[in-house]
Amino acid sequence: xxxxxxxxxxxxxxxxxxxxxxxxxxxxxxxxxxxxxxxxxxxxxxxxxxxxxxxxxxxxxxxxxxxxxxxxxxxxxxxxxxxxxxxxxxxxxxxxxxxxxxxxxxxxxxxxxxxxxxxxxxxxxxxxxxxxxxxxxxxxxxxxxxxxxxxxxxxxxxxxxxxxxxxxxxxxxxxxxxxxxxxxxxxxxxxxxxxxxxxxxxxxxxxxxxxxxxxxxxxxxxxxxxxxxxxxxxxxxxxxxxxxxxxxxxxxxxxxxxxxxxxxxxxxxxxxxxxxxxxxxxxxxxxxxxxxxxxxx
Numbered sequence: 001x002x003x004x005x006x007x008x009x010x011x012x013x014x015x016x017x018x019x020x021x022x023x024x025x026x027x028x029x030x031x032x033x034x035x036x037x038x039x040x041x042x043x044x045x046x047x048x049x050x051x052x053x054x055x056x057x058x059x060x061x062x063x064x065x066x067x068x069x070x071x072x073x074x075x076x077x078x079x080x081x082x083x084x085x086x087x088x089x090x091x092x093x094x095x096x097x098x099x100x101x102x103x104x105x106x107x108x109x110x111x112x113x114x115x116x117x118x119x120x121x122x123x124x125x126x127x128x129x130x131x132x133x134x135x136x137x138x139x140x141x142x143x144x145x146x147x148x149x150x151x152x153x154x155x156x157x158x159x160x161x162x163x164x165x166x167x168x169x170x171x172x173x174x175x176x177x178x179x180x181x182x183x184x185x186x187x188x189x190x191x192x193x194x195x196x197x198x199x200x201x202x203x204x205x206x207x208x209x210x211x212x213x214x215x216x217x218x219x220x221x222x223x224x225x226x227x228x229x230x231x232x233x234x235x236x237x238x239x240x241x242x243x244x245x246x247x248x249x250x251x252x253x254x255x256x257x258x259x260x261x262x263x264x265x266x267x268x269x270x271x272x273x274x275x276x277x278x279x280x281x282x283x284x285x286x287x288x289x290x291x292x293x294x295x296x297x
Contacts, residue, residue, distance in 0.1 A: 012074030017081025047214030052093035132198030143247030269294035
């Protein structure tokens with residue numbers, strides 16, 4: 001197999017993706033319900049976290065395989081930045097997930113086993129399939145970033161600063177590498193309909209396992225059968241689907257490119273604030289300030 005457009009497309013200007021090695025610490029003092037006012041939301045985020053140590057290594061393997069098929073130095077540099085950032089993400093999420101299982105949710109291991117089996121099976125599929133899935137999931141993260149950062153006051157005020165900081169750091173970096181998987185797919189394949197299919201498959205597959213995980217945790221807490229608790233989950237899920245869905249629909253249009261989606265100002269503010277920190281400093285946000293500004297303790 002050769003790159004579809006290695007000699008036909010203009011060279012990529014790399015985006016200067018920074019790989020930040022942040023050693024988030026998740027000790028036994030962190031409660032699984034890290035936002036006491038919103039237990040359902042806490043577990044919805046926990047469910048998403050559980051998927052990361054399985055999803056992101058799959059994305060990394062796919063990107064490594066695809067980048068070997070292109071000669072564009074800028075595209076390769078962006079892919080390496082993507083791989084470096086995603087590697088840091090899943091390692092931090094894995095530590096957090098181990099804490100969750102140790103704090104009363106050991107049954108999450110069964111969901112992890114299912115995910116692991118899925119990604120082993122996916123690894124046998126074509127590179128076109130896997131790269132479309134990767135680009136599709138990364139499209140969803142663009143909408144997630146806008147939704148989470150735009151609603152950070154409602155979602156994270158007075159919540160645990162470690163979990164809040166983990167989630168929002170992750171979203172900042174998803175924005176920084178938002179073009180990498182898309183551009184690599186376009187360079188190697190570029191087919192329109194597989195790319196559109198990848199948006200559906202990549203997004204819905206991760207949502208499926210996130211949901212399995214948070215339902216398990218809510219059942220463990222005795223909340224899932226509570227009508228008010230269930231309604232809060234449905235409302236938050238509907239809000240996410242409406243807001244993120246608008247970005248997904250836009251991404252399916254011919255001629256779409258992720259760079260045309262405007263990043264929240266807070267993303268740049270976070271990056272600028274982090275640039276002034278010493279190496280390996282954990283950038284903890286002040287969740288006591290309802291605005292959750294991009295400055296660190």
